[in-house]
Amino acid sequence: MSSAPQKELVTGSIRYAPDAEVPNVDHKLFALRNQCTECNVCEIACALVHSPDGTINPQLSRLRIEHAPEKPSKVSPHGIGFIAEICHHCGNPPPCAEVCPTDAFYYDPNTQAAVIEQDNCIQCMECVPGCPFDVVFVAPQGELLKCDLCGGDPVCVKACAARPEMLNEGKQYVRLPVLFYETQPDFNQTSKQKPELQDEVGMMQAMLERGEISSSA
Amino acid sequence: MESRLLRVDLTTGECNSEVIPHSVFERWIGGSGINNWIMWEHFLTHDVNCDPRGPDNIFVFGVGPLAGTGAGSGIKGRITFKSPCYNMFGDSAGGGKFPYMVRFSGFEYIAITGKAPKPCYLHISNQEVSILDAAHLWGKNTAETHALLQEEHGTYPSKTHTLTVSQAGENGVGIAGVVSDALRIHARCGGGAVMGSKNLKAIAVQGSGGLPVTRPKDMLAWSDDFRKKIDSNEAVYGFKRRGTLGAVEMYQHIGSHFWRNNQGNMFRGDEIRSDNWVKKYHKYSEVCSSDCFIACDAKYKIDGTESEAAQKYVGETFRRPEYLTTGSAAGALDVRDWAEVAHWGKLTNDYGIDNQDLSCSISFLMELKQRDLISDRDVAELFGHEQSLEWGNMEDIEACVEDVVFQRNAFGVMFRDGPYHGALKYSAMMGKNFMKYAMYGKGGASFTEEMRPFPTWMNNMAVASRGADHLKGIGLIEKFQRKDLSKIYFDGRIEAADLSTTELKGACTAVVENQVALLNSYGVCMFHWMLDPAGYTPQDYYGKAYGAVTGIDRTPKELMHDGERICNLEKAFNSRVGMRREHDTVCERWMWEPTEEGIYPGKVAADMFETVLSDYYEWRGWDKASGLQTRAKLTELGLDDVADVLEADGALA
Numbered sequence: 001m002s003s004a005p006q007k008e009l010v011t012g013s014i015r016y017a018p019d020a021e022v023p024n025v026d027h028k029l030f031a032l033r034n035q036c037t038e039c040n041v042c043e044i045a046c047a048l049v050h051s052p053d054g055t056i057n058p059q060l061s062r063l064r065i066e067h068a069p070e071k072p073s074k075v076s077p078h079g080i081g082f083i084a085e086i087c088h089h090c091g092n093p094p095p096c097a098e099v100c101p102t103d104a105f106y107y108d109p110n111t112q113a114a115v116i117e118q119d120n121c122i123q124c125m126e127c128v129p130g131c132p133f134d135v136v137f138v139a140p141q142g143e144l145l146k147c148d149l150c151g152g153d154p155v156c157v158k159a160c161a162a163r164p165e166m167l168n169e170g171k172q173y174v175r176l177p178v179l180f181y182e183t184q185p186d187f188n189q190t191s192k193q194k195p196e197l198q199d200e201v202g203m204m205q206a207m208l209e210r211g212e213i214s215s216s217a
Numbered sequence: 218m219e220s221r222l223l224r225v226d227l228t229t230g231e232c233n234s235e236v237i238p239h240s241v242f243e244r245w246i247g248g249s250g251i252n253n254w255i256m257w258e259h260f261l262t263h264d265v266n267c268d269p270r271g272p273d274n275i276f277v278f279g280v281g282p283l284a285g286t287g288a289g290s291g292i293k294g295r296i297t298f299k300s301p302c303y304n305m306f307g308d309s310a311g312g313g314k315f316p317y318m319v320r321f322s323g324f325e326y327i328a329i330t331g332k333a334p335k336p337c338y339l340h341i342s343n344q345e346v347s348i349l350d351a352a353h354l355w356g357k358n359t360a361e362t363h364a365l366l367q368e369e370h371g372t373y374p375s376k377t378h379t380l381t382v383s384q385a386g387e388n389g390v391g392i393a394g395v396v397s398d399a400l401r402i403h404a405r406c407g408g409g410a411v412m413g414s415k416n417l418k419a420i421a422v423q424g425s426g427g428l429p430v431t432r433p434k435d436m437l438a439w440s441d442d443f444r445k446k447i448d449s450n451e452a453v454y455g456f457k458r459r460g461t462l463g464a465v466e467m468y469q470h471i472g473s474h475f476w477r478n479n480q481g482n483m484f485r486g487d488e489i490r491s492d493n494w495v496k497k498y499h500k501y502s503e504v505c506s507s508d509c510f511i512a513c514d515a516k517y518k519i520d521g522t523e524s525e526a527a528q529k530y531v532g533e534t535f536r537r538p539e540y541l542t543t544g545s546a547a548g549a550l551d552v553r554d555w556a557e558v559a560h561w562g563k564l565t566n567d568y569g570i571d572n573q574d575l576s577c578s579i580s581f582l583m584e585l586k587q588r589d590l591i592s593d594r595d596v597a598e599l600f601g602h603e604q605s606l607e608w609g610n611m612e613d614i615e616a617c618v619e620d621v622v623f624q625r626n627a628f629g630v631m632f633r634d635g636p637y638h639g640a641l642k643y644s645a646m647m648g649k650n651f652m653k654y655a656m657y658g659k660g661g662a663s664f665t666e667e668m669r670p671f672p673t674w675m676n677n678m679a680v681a682s683r684g685a686d687h688l689k690g691i692g693l694i695e696k697f698q699r700k701d702l703s704k705i706y707f708d709g710r711i712e713a714a715d716l717s718t719t720e721l722k723g724a725c726t727a728v729v730e731n732q733v734a735l736l737n738s739y740g741v742c743m744f745h746w747m748l749d750p751a752g753y754t755p756q757d758y759y760g761k762a763y764g765a766v767t768g769i770d771r772t773p774k775e776l777m778h779d780g781e782r783i784c785n786l787e788k789a790f791n792s793r794v795g796m797r798r799e800h801d802t803v804c805e806r807w808m809w810e811p812t813e814e815g816i817y818p819g820k821v822a823a824d825m826f827e828t829v830l831s832d833y834y835e836w837r838g839w840d841k842a843s844g845l846q847t848r849a850k851l852t853e854l855g856l857d858d859v860a861d862v863l864e865a866d867g868a869l870a
Binding site for chain 1: 285286287289317321374375425426427428429430431432433436437440441444447448457507508509510511512
């Protein structure tokens with residue numbers, strides 16, 4: 001229940017009037033399924049940003065990396081994969097806030113994200129089953145944890161390293177991270193517009209080309 | 218910065234929690250540095266010449282301060298002990314989720330001494346520690362043990378992560394390793410035998426605590442910058458796709474493989490030289506450990522269509538073989554099918570055994586058979602069952618592995634400590650000197666790469682504190698002839714990248730060993746640094762992250778000094794057990810038998826060996842004649858207390 005000092009890192013604490021109309025979240029978080037490597041850096045970064053005392057505890061992060069072996073995808077036919085389970089920021093008001101008996105949710109004016117005001121939360125946990133995506137988490141001490149979009153600059157997205165295997169076609173590849181913070185939810189569309197195409201080169205080949213190594217004696 | 222050490226005495230069943238004060242971090246950085254110090258202190262009150270398989274040996278697990286802080290540079294846990302197979306300093310690093318979870322349990326270091334009266338395992342759930350009965354786990358391999366422990370302890374207060382040994386560790390096999398989460402092996406030096414000899418089957422850990430970061434904002438900014446550096450590095454992309462397997466092609470080009478017990482240095486067989494198979498299963502799995510921006514690991518699943526041999530392993534899934542798994546199977550044993558190479562990786566991991574020492578033990582005998590130095594009858598006597606000792610015969614190789622793991626025949630018993638001790642015993646038994654065919658470096662440890670044309674690597678094999686190994690002083694400058702790096706490291710000089718001269722070769726080992734000691738002490742993976750050795754230097758770039766996490770701000774020069782101090786403590790331990798200059802050597806084939814292929818034919822180690830070794834001692838400030846440390850050097854590093862101990866043991870120059 002120690003929420004005060006975190007405001008230093010997470011911006012946004014202006015409360016909307018309960019009856020005021022709040023626009024929907026325009027930028028949303030997205031995670032590509034089966035592309036995650038379970039490096040946990042997003043969890044660690046989220047825990048650190050939201051930590052009241054500068055300690056890292058992944059159990060206090062607002063997203064979880066889950067193993068999804070039963071969900072094979074086009075790129076991973078064997079179903080070996082991980083997925084970042086992360087708040088979808090449903091239309092306002094979101095289901096988690098709607099079921100809250102104490103109106104403990106407020107809206108961050110920068111992002112329109114619904115955020116839990118810990119001081120008003122009675123830890124009844126109604127929002128946990130209230131969330132259709134199971135992404136309101138419970139901390140070991142009972143605190144309810146929900147993504148607040150870090151005030152508009154989500155640290156999990158910053159922490160997600162780009163992967164070269166995305167949309168691999170022939171000898172071209174696209175570098176994309178697994179987590180996105182985007183207005184456009186259509187990834188097929190974005191991936192066609194955005195890609196920075198690179199020749200596929202192995203580590204050694206790249207070093208050879210840059211003249212950092214020599215293949216002769 | 219403070220940390221907690223869990224001390225467990227298995228003889229009495231006592232578990233104590235101790236605080237590791239800030240001053241220890243000031244001196245030893247963390248991770249392997251602190252592990253070494255815990256072991257050093259232990260052997261001030263215990264006999265340093267004790268039997269490594271006896272209750273007097275200590276088994277230390279530790280994880281450094283940068284691990285799990287979002288540094289994005291991987292997490293490596295480290296085990297430190299007196300090695301049962303090489304009878305000297307022993308340590309080994311490994312990934313997996315175990316070290317990550319250890320940090321959240323509140324104990325970052327675990328020191329285990331004594332011997333339990335019956336098989337047991339250690340369970341740590343946050344600050345609660347219990348020694349539990351392991352009767353139901355005894356006789357199980359690492360994968361089975363891990364699965365049972367996960368089922369037993371469930372997911373509260375967190376998922377259960379484990380460090381386990383297989384039947385090999387239980388049976389006292391000297392080359393048995395310790396496996397983290399059934400996937401990532403701490404293979405070198407025989408940690409499995411130490412755990413097994415203490416009747417300790419496993420350590421299971423669950424943690425839901427937090428770990429402190431002194432300056433969180435600095436750490437986040439550093440992490441952000443590091444990710445941008447990684448994402449904009451071209452070399453990283455090759456590494457993300459292929460991992461260390463990228464070396465297969467490169468090594469084929471320069472002739473650096475270890476083919477058929479190093480009779481050659483190029484792989485044979487078209488398929489094994491290509492990375493078609495690797496591409497097929499190249500990605501989409503977890504990283505080896507948490508907190509890594511690269512994820513060079515991958516998984517395979519065999520569907521049986523890959524090759525004829527693959528039909529034997531339909532449905533088998535494990536992590537993709539890395540270079541040394543391939544080097545030991547496709548190289549040392551000449552296995553030419555990727556499915557079999559992958560199976561070799563799974564086999565040695567499930568049995569928790571070092572594939573370097575094991576493959577060289579088998580290839581030693583295969584070469585004797587190939588040269589008709591031993592007869593079919595000799596082989597039958599040694600194995601007690603049908604054994605062809607044919608190159609690349611996977612079924613027979615698998616039988617050899619099990620012979621060693623289960624100690625079920627003369628071969629298994631003789632070669633339990635690797636090829637050097639095995640070859641000595643076998644030569645004695647046969648009344649012939651077969652040592653010419655045993656491949657080993659310092660301490661009798663094996664390594665499956667061609668070394669002869671590369672003086673720095675050869676020097677690494679001869680001086681590494683834990684026995685022949687490349688990970689103490691990995692010489693990228695020389696093997697890939699990085700003149701750019703040589704200039705940065707040595708004030709504009711390029712000789713370190715020139716294979717034709719002895720200049721700066723020993724220097725290269727000494728400087729890089731200090732850097733590696735730093736990385737190992739931070740508790741991060743080495744590969745991130747290797748992808749841009751001048752860009753993310755351990756003493757400068759990583760040093761800033763170390764400062765943000767611990768609050769200990771050091772200049773690059775001071776940190777290099779710290780790295781040197783850690784290396785000197787490892788050396789001091791080896792001096793105490795009697796190692797001198799004559800022990801810093803390599804096997805006969807590497808020393809005297811010229812290479813026949815590759816782009817550097819006709820090379821032998823002896824061409825440059827002694828000059829480079831003397832050069833190394835000179836850079837280290839040690840005595841060249843005896844190879845021992847000098848008091849002047851130790852005083853300069855603030856190690857007067859260590860010098861006193863060495864002097865009392867007659868191990869100071």
